[in-house]
Amino acid sequence: TELTQEWLQEYVDDWVSFYRKRTADGEVASYIPILEEANRDHLGISIVGNNGMTVRSGDADIPFTIQSISKVLTFVVACMERGLSYILDRVDVEPTGGSFNSIMHLEISRVEKPFNPFVNAGAITVTSMLEGKTSDQKLEPFYELLEKMLDYRPALNVDVYESERDSSMRNRAIGYYLLETGFLESDLNVTLETYFKQCSVEITIDDLARIGMIIANDGENPANQEEIIPRQVARLAKALMLTCGMYDASGKFAAYVGVPAKSGVSGGIIALSPSRARDETLPFMSGCGIGVYGPALDDKGNSIAGIRLLRHIANQWDLSVF
Ligand code: GLN
Numbered sequence: 001t002e003l004t005q006e007w008l009q010e011y012v013d014d015w016v017s018f019y020r021k022r023t024a025d026g027e028v029a030s031y032i033p034i035l036e037e038a039n040r041d042h043l044g045i046s047i048v049g050n051n052g053m054t055v056r057s058g059d060a061d062i063p064f065t066i067q068s069i070s071k072v073l074t075f076v077v078a079c080m081e082r083g084l085s086y087i088l089d090r091v092d093v094e095p096t097g098g099s100f101n102s103i104m105h106l107e108i109s110r111v112e113k114p115f116n117p118f119v120n121a122g123a124i125t126v127t128s129m130l131e132g133k134t135s136d137q138k139l140e141p142f143y144e145l146l147e148k149m150l151d152y153r154p155a156l157n158v159d160v161y162e163s164e165r166d167s168s169m170r171n172r173a174i175g176y177y178l179l180e181t182g183f184l185e186s187d188l189n190v191t192l193e194t195y196f197k198q199c200s201v202e203i204t205i206d207d208l209a210r211i212g213m214i215i216a217n218d219g220e221n222p223a224n225q226e227e228i229i230p231r232q233v234a235r236l237a238k239a240l241m242l243t244c245g246m247y248d249a250s251g252k253f254a255a256y257v258g259v260p261a262k263s264g265v266s267g268g269i270i271a272l273s274p275s276r277a278r279d280e281t282l283p284f285m286s287g288c289g290i291g292v293y294g295p296a297l298d299d300k301g302n303s304i305a306g307i308r309l310l311r312h313i314a315n316q317w318d319l320s321v322f
Contacts, residue, residue, distance in 0.1 A: 008047075008055045011316070016043055016058035019309040026296030026304035029265040031170075034163035038064070038267065038295035043305045045313075048209040050222040050275060050287035056206065063202045064293055065160045067264030068100065070142075070198040071123040072237055072245075073211075077141050078126045079233045087129065089113075090183065091122045093240060100247045100265075100301060101170050106177055114183065118244040118262065121174050127198065128184045128191040135194040138186075142198060148228055149211050149221075154201050161200035168196065205268070205291030212272035212289025215260075222287065238274060242321070249300040249307075257311045258320025263302040267295030271310055273319045285317050 020043040029035040044058035079087050096105045096115040106114060106121045114122035132138040147153045175192050178184045184191055214221060215237055219229030229237070241260035246253040253261060261271035268291070275287030292310060294303040314320055 005053055005055060009057070012045060012047070012055050012057045012313075015309060015312055016045060019043060019305045019312070020058060020294075022308060023294065023296035023305045026294075026298055028267075028295050029297055029301070032160070032164050032167055032265070034160050035065075035266055035295075040296040042267075043294040043309065044205050044292070045309060046205040046209040046291045047285075048206070048213045048289050049285070050213055050217055052223065054206070054209070059293065060205055062293060063157075063204055064266045064268055064295070065157050065199060065264075066154075066201045066203050066268065067199045067266045068118070068123070069208065069262050069264045069268055069270050070201060071118050071126070072215075072241065072262050072270070073142055073145060074123065074130065074198055075117040075126050075240070076229050076233055076237055077145055078129050079236070080230065081131050081141065082129060084232060084236070087117075087126065090129065090185075091117050091125050093117075093236070093243075095244045095250055097248055097251075101174065103170075103174060103177065106174065106181075114178070116240060116244045118240060119247070120171060121178065124171065124175055124191060124195050125178055125183050125185075127195045128178075128186040130186075130194065133190070135190055135197055138190070138194045139197060143201075145228070146201070146203075146207075146211075149214055150207050154203050154207065156197055157200050157202045160202075161196055164196045164200055165193070168192065171195065199264075203268075205293045208268060208270040208291025209289040210291075212270045212291065213287065214289070216272035216274050216287045216289055218275075238272070241270075241272075246302050246307075247300050249298070249302055253302075253307065254322075257307070257314045258322050259310075259314060260321075261310070263306075265297065265301050267297065267303045267306065268293050269303055269306045269310065274321060276321075285319060
């Protein structure tokens with residue numbers, strides 16, 4: 001088959017309309033009250049190839065907050081600021097097999113360190129290591145990285161930030177635990193404020209697809225070979241996405257979909273197909289990034305229709321890295 005954008009578009013449109021009707025057993029996140037306002041029937045996908053070709057379908061223009069997907073980026077920024085070994089001395093790279101906001105796992109790892117940068121405990125620890133005194137200073141390089149990848153500066157959704165901040169008992173509990181055990185490297189309140197802000201940055205699935213595409217290409221912008229993220233850091237981010245990106249559904253996602261991905265409770269998923277030499281059949285998919293939005297979540301906090309759609313695409317187009 002000759003691989004044209006129209007050909008891909010037709011398939012993706014069909015699959016999106018099929019999976020859009022399959023959100024019935026999902027629930028929109030409600031523990032952050034404002035997230036409950038999302039439309040549970042929305043489903044959209046954007047795919048950006050490493051040549052810039054884009055296929056987008058469904059509810060592709062709805063802005064949403066980045067939530068836990070920000071953890072990938074703060075991890076990258078912290079590694080760039082402090083060096084990999086500094087970060088890895090303080091946060092492990094093991095999946096927890098537990099929920100994203102688990103406290104139990106923090107206690108198990110008490111003498112060691114938080115399990116990984118993609119559960120809340122590890123992410124809050126990473127955020128405390130960002131340089132700067134205030135939350136805005138800490139997030140400046142995070143925004144700069146986003147701007148470099150997206151060619152615009154995404155904005156904070158203040159309503160989500162406030163809702164998150166005012167309903168943050170669990171994250172505060174995690175923060176106090178980290179403070180008591182000596183993992184926090186910044187003031188607790190500044191750290192939490194930074195964390196709530198990073199989660200409340202508003203993006204679209206096109207943005208996620210573009211970020212995914214750059215990580216898929218080991219941190220390099222294929223258009224001009226500019227290194228945006230050091231290769232070693234991008235590789236580690238991909239390994240963490242594959243092993244820890246979908247919380248306690250990461251094993252199943254690796255088994256049935258098989259690509260690095262990271263979800264967030266607003267219903268976004270970033271996924272990517274690492275560039276591989278063998279991809280002559282579907283060159284567009286080699287080194288591509290994928291952004292998905294579907295706010296109805298499964299019991300692990302992952303987009304229910306989003307996972308099904310990704311699984312279908314990965315199987316049809318042989319995207320599994322295995
Ligand atoms: N802001 C959310 C929280 O800390 C992020 C969690 C998520 O997206 N899974 O609870």
